[in-house]
Amino acid sequence: MIIKHFTDNDLYKFSVMLAIQKLYPRSYVRYEFINRGHTEFPEGFAERLKEEVVAMTKLKMTKEEKRYIERRCYFFDPAFIDFLEGYQYNPDEVLITQEGGDLKVSIEGYWYRTVLWEVPLMAMISELYFIMTGQAPQGVKEKTVEKAKGLVAMKADYSDFGTRRRFSFDVHDEVVGALRENSGEYFKGTSNVYLAMKHNTTPIGTMPHEWFMYHGALFGYRAANIKALEAWVEVFQGSLGITLTDTYTTDSFFKSFSLKQAKLFDGVRCDSGDVIEFTEKAIQFYKENRIDPASKTIVYSDSLNLEEVKRIKDFVGDRVHDTYGIGTYFTNDVGVKPLNIVIKLSAIKANPKGEFLQAVKLSDVMGKNTGNEREIEICKLTLGID
Secondary structure, three states, rough: OOOOOOOOOOOHHHHHHHHHHHHHHHHHOEEEEEOOOOOOOOOOOOHHHHHHHHHHHHHHOOOOHHHHHHHOOOOOOHHHHHHHHHHHHHHHHHHHHHEEEEEEEEEEEHHHOOOOOOHHHHHHHHHHHHHHOOOOOHHHHHHHHHHHHHHHHOEEEEEOOOOOOOOOOOHHHHHHHHHHHHHHHHHEEEOEEHHHHHHHOOOOOOOOHHHHHHHHHHHHOOOHHHHHHEEEEEEEEOOOEEEEOOOOOOOHHHHHEEEHHHHOOOEEEEOOOOHHHHHHHHHHHHHOOOOOOOEEEEEEEEOHHHHHHHHHHHHOOOOOEEEEEEOOOOOOOOOOOOOOOEEEEEEEEEEOOOOOOOOOOOOOOHHHHHHHHHHHHHHHHHHHOO
């Protein structure tokens, strides 16, 4: 059994689950697995993955996990935490098929339930692939300690964002432990709730792209960012205040980011595109709205390594508070080629009896666009994007 703990999942999946329950409890959705790297999966992979999915039904939140969430996740209300305690994964929501080396995975069901599948499914696919292809990790602790020391030398605040494409749970566990031991105040936490609990650190995360994608599909692309942010504030009242910008491109985001929202949200996250351009756009936006950029945070999270962090830090200086969410570079830099995979929202219904509406994501990089090609073109046309 690859996933052994209920909270071996990223914080943002639980936070968006709460928001969905509060505002869209009848919404019904579909997710699709996207094999960006065109990896060929070994024979019998789908059957093994199905076994792992069925095994997820055994997971239940423990008393220790509940106490930790009550203590550290102050933005979760007691009713939601009680719901998590009674939650059980339903494998009927996941469809897995395989033809040759081509793996197909989709998830379908009520959004408030299916939202938890994405991260553990991706972690299972990654770990199972390396098990079935007989690959072993090398130099995990040594490399991690070296990276931690490098980040400390740069005085870089950073967090682990490595659950989805990790080599394995054991590697992830060792990485977080080594980061915690060797970084002092600069290691701010991990996106993985279970490992945050185990290593006595902070669970890190806010919202996923799917939150914006849902609002874009339901309310239209011009209203997507405004609706998504207002809905988030309605639920969390200012907590979890780092927002993504690139679901429908950062330029489109800053055109609709209101003064109220800019003051209320703690900062923005750079998850794709040119980090230097992004930084300048964010700083310029805050200045134009008479907000001191140094009072705001930019979370950089796109394919980071030590060299990239240093490049960004040298450029940013003290103009804005910079922090770094580092994923695969921590949890799958072990001498193998990491899988380039994602699971994305593909269609939504406001209620189960309605018709599916296509959900798309543009990103600030062409190759990261996801969704129906025709709908992507409609989205671009609506937003005036070439």
